[in-house]
Amino acid sequence: MNKLLFIVAFALLTGCSSTIPNYYEPWQSDYHKQFNDIRIQVVAHGLLAPSAHNTQPWIVKLDKDNYDVFELYVDSERLLPETDPPSRQITISQGTFLETVRIAADQLGYSMGMELFPKGEYGTSDSIQEMQDLPVARVTLLRNIPKEEPVLMQMENPQKVDLYSEIFHRVTNRTAYYGNPLTDDEMSVLLSLNNNPNLLLVFFNDAASLEKIRSLTISGVKVEATTEQTMSETKRLFRDSEKEKKEHRDGITVMSGGLKGMKLQIVQFFSNLFPMSWEKMGDIWLKSETRNINSAPTFAMIISNDNSRKTQVETGMLYSRFQLKASQMGISIQPLSQVLQEYPEMAELYQQVHREFAEDGQTIQILVRMGRAEDVLHSPRRDLTDILSN
Ligand SMILES: Cc1cc2nc3c(=O)[nH]c(=O)nc-3n(C[C@H](O)[C@H](O)[C@H](O)COP(=O)(O)O)c2cc1C
Incomplete structure (x- = not known):
């Protein structure tokens, strides 16, 4: 009986189940396809970017008047006041997001225009209100003119495709490393x-x-x-x-x-x-x-x-x-x-x-x-x- 109780408790506490857990859904390579808006599609890739302590400190505001545009803000409720008091790492984490979004936009046939801190930079301390008011970036997506032979285009620039697919594989690895130094x-x-x-x-x-x-x-x-x-x-x-x-x-x-x-x-x-x-x-x-x-x-x-x-x-x-x-x-x-x-x-x-x-x-x-x-x-x-x- 004790053994049975243990197994039930183990299953409940570990959440044993055959379906993919909700926190892994964004890692599916077709996750973005459920959305129609291209801005949301590219932002879905940004979610996979590395961020300090995996805080994912991002807020995206879609422009209601211009469907090509969105703004990125720091999520000021996701800061690390003890380990990152000036929010330097949180700001670096805005860049990882933007670059991942840029690579995804490129892959999906869009060029990404980006203005950093279009209303000025937030300060180094006590800047929560400024973070809420001042966007990190204003992003514009422009549809590329379709090329006649997309397959050829991919062959000309294989790195573009490879970096895109790497978005779904990249991981911060905290195990012991082995092997020679980098060549x-x-x-x-x-x-x-x-x-x-x-x-x-x-x-x-x-x-x-x-x-x-x-x-x-x-x-x-x-x-x-x-x-x-x-x-x-x-x-x-x-x-x-x-x-x-x-x-x-x-x-x-x-x-x-x-x-x-x-x-x-x-x-x-x-x-x-x-x-x-x-x-x-x-x-x-x-x-x-x-x-x-x-x-x-x-x-x-x-x-x-x-x-x-x-x-x-x-x-x-x-x-x-x-x-x-x-x-x-x-x-x-x-x-x-x-x-x-x-x-x-x-x-x-x-x-x-x-x-x-x-x-x-x-x-x-x-x-x-x-x-x-x-x-x-x-x-x-x-x-x-x-x-x-x-
Ligand atoms: C600015 C910045 C600082 C980071 N510092 C550390 C660190 O000190 N130690 C660590 O193990 N990971 C660090 N990371 C990695 C993040 O913890 C990691 O990206 C996050 O947990 C998400 O995991 P993933 O990269 O595997 O998707 C840092 C990432 C960024 C962007």
Whole structure:
């Protein structure tokens, strides 16, 4: 009898079912086809973009008078005040969204015109009202004149099609990496994605840099993991049961750490029964991140010459292309943002990493580890209608 009760409880708590869970629906490659409006179709792809803590901090307002136009705003209810007080990462996450939308528009036969911050940039602190008033971008979709031979067109530009399909495969991989450092050829393909003179893409493969970056990034994780406010914020966005994933459809899950199948169900089942303290969660996270950071053969940074909101959005656009292309080349990526975060407990490490790897006045916007890895499952996504606003 006890055994039967256990099985029933397990099935209920893990949400065992043969149908695809709601939080995975947006990952279906035909998800966008249920909508008639091309603006909604392309925005459906934007939902799959990477975002800080998987907050998906986007609001889209469709222009009621011009059916080619929509505006993108930051969702000011989805900020990370403890780990990202100036909302720098949240702003980078606007860029990842816009670039994913641009690639989708291109694939669906539209050119995307985009004006960033058409009413001016929001400020760096206490800018919630400004975020609500000032759009990040005004986007216009223009139908391309159909070419006579679309098949030929695809052959002329295979990368265009490949990056599009990669939107549905790309994932932030939080497992241990293996294999050799990136080759010169691989790095030069990725370097060619950067056409922004204000942004620098830099790779690190040499032993001295690896040692410094590993030590700094592990120290950064330690600070976040042992500081109550920051670890509690990360814990708040940790979805450790099927119920939470289905309800919130955002946040970080154990799936990106490589758990799947029955193992995943068992871990989620016990996390649900015995919730963890922030200290315990921080401890487990620090151990796994230390292993993961030490396993990575290559690191990369995106460094900018200024730190304007526009530059932050452009960083996100470059990061989006960078990760899609890397994914296509079989290279896994995980951002390691802790040392780049701007709260008092992190200040010393923030300065140290900038002293070591940036010039005066430059900002390290993105720091990632790279390598080969086993596949992991996707993270949840919200319903498209949740990001549409009247
Ligand atoms: C600006 C930015 C910062 C990020 N920082 C981290 C990080 O420090 N650690 C991490 O594991 N993932 C980081 N990520 C990855 C997100 O957590 C990830 O994109 C999100 O959880 C969605 O998962 P997905 O990329 O697999 O779709 C970051 C992403 C962005 C855009």
